[in-house]
Amino acid sequence: MLSVTLRVARFTPKPERPGRRRGGSPFGSKSPFGGDGSEARSNRVRGKRWSQDYIVRAHADDSVLDCLLAVKREQDPSLAFRYSCGHGMCGSDAVSINGTPTLLCTAKVRDWARPDSPEYANEDGFRPTGEPLDSSEHAIDLDALDPDTPLVIELAALPGFPTRRDLIADIDPMLDQIRKLKPYLEAKNELKTTAEGKVNVFEYLQHPDELARYELLSNCIACGVCEGSCPVYAGGEAFVGPAAMIMSSRFLNDSRDAASQARLAALMGPDGSAACQSVRACSMHCPKGIDVGEELWQTIQKVDAAKARLQ
Numbered sequence: 001m002l003s004v005t006l007r008v009a010r011f012t013p014k015p016e017r018p019g020r021r022r023g024g025s026p027f028g029s030k031s032p033f034g035g036d037g038s039e040a041r042s043n044r045v046r047g048k049r050w051s052q053d054y055i056v057r058a059h060a061d062d063s064v065l066d067c068l069l070a071v072k073r074e075q076d077p078s079l080a081f082r083y084s085c086g087h088g089m090c091g092s093d094a095v096s097i098n099g100t101p102t103l104l105c106t107a108k109v110r111d112w113a114r115p116d117s118p119e120y121a122n123e124d125g126f127r128p129t130g131e132p133l134d135s136s137e138h139a140i141d142l143d144a145l146d147p148d149t150p151l152v153i154e155l156a157a158l159p160g161f162p163t164r165r166d167l168i169a170d171i172d173p174m175l176d177q178i179r180k181l182k183p184y185l186e187a188k189n190e191l192k193t194t195a196e197g198k199v200n201v202f203e204y205l206q207h208p209d210e211l212a213r214y215e216l217l218s219n220c221i222a223c224g225v226c227e228g229s230c231p232v233y234a235g236g237e238a239f240v241g242p243a244a245m246i247m248s249s250r251f252l253n254d255s256r257d258a259a260s261q262a263r264l265a266a267l268m269g270p271d272g273s274a275a276c277q278s279v280r281a282c283s284m285h286c287p288k289g290i291d292v293g294e295e296l297w298q299t300i301q302k303v304d305a306a307k308a309r310l311q
Contacts, residue, residue: 009156080292101228217250226282
């Protein structure tokens with residue numbers, strides 16, 4: 001087993017003083033991105049921040065979530081983090097590991113642990129962050145290390161969202177933007193009939209090619225990893241965000257959906273497709289393998305074409 005130090009960026013919020021209101025739009029009483037700014041959230045949550053180390057014994061194939069659960073059971077029950085299924089299906093445990101947004105349950109100690117030593121820094125004195133160790137030139141063979149070699153994994157809340165406590169980020173802004181774009185099927189009101197001539201209103205047949213257009217997009221679990229990677233998104237007011245656009249794209253590509261024009265119109269605002277800068281950082285760490293940047297680019301082209309038709 002390995003000795004691993006979990007270096008957790010902890011946070012305890014400070015209660016708001018009665019009668020004092022924080023947050024709101026940085027543009028004053030009215031936001032150019034819609035609404036009056038009264039419901040906007042602020043990332044500047046007041047409270048105490050500090051870094052705390054927890055030393056655990058773990059196998060190389062253990063997940064980082066396993067390590068955190070061991071800490072919570074055996075060392076510090078006050079440590080707060082979110083998780084549910086533990087198998088990369090729910091997306092509730094997205095955090096920043098070594099500076100990279102990813103899921104706790106799918107992140108293995110083997111991929112993210114690094115020696116807690118100045119020798120890990122490069123010739124310029126900087127240490128690499130932002131990518132798993134096994135996919136870079138700085139990969140470390142943990143099997144070749146002495147079991148007592150000190151290893152460290154740095155953990156922080158998902159970037160781009162307000163931190164509520166420790167590793168728990170407030171993803172309500174992202175969920176609000178997803179709801180805004182109506183993430184549900186609005187099927188055509190066409191009655192289908194069976195071979196016997198009976199009405200079957202629940203069946204909408206699709207060709208396999210039509211299914212393939214959106215099948216991968218339907219795997220999106222709204223974990224927020226793409227939002228945490230996006231340098232443009234920061235709370236969802238100036239940019240609707242890649243997660244919401246992926247949800248919209250999923251139904252734009254669905255042959256059964258009858259609300260394509262309304263969906264495209266919802267993305268024509270200044271906080272819609274026009275705010276995307278095509279950086280494509282959102283594609284790098286999607287746990288479901290969706291090429292988010294490419295899908296957004298295709299959606300942007302559809303929105304631009306719809307705008308041209310209206311002129």
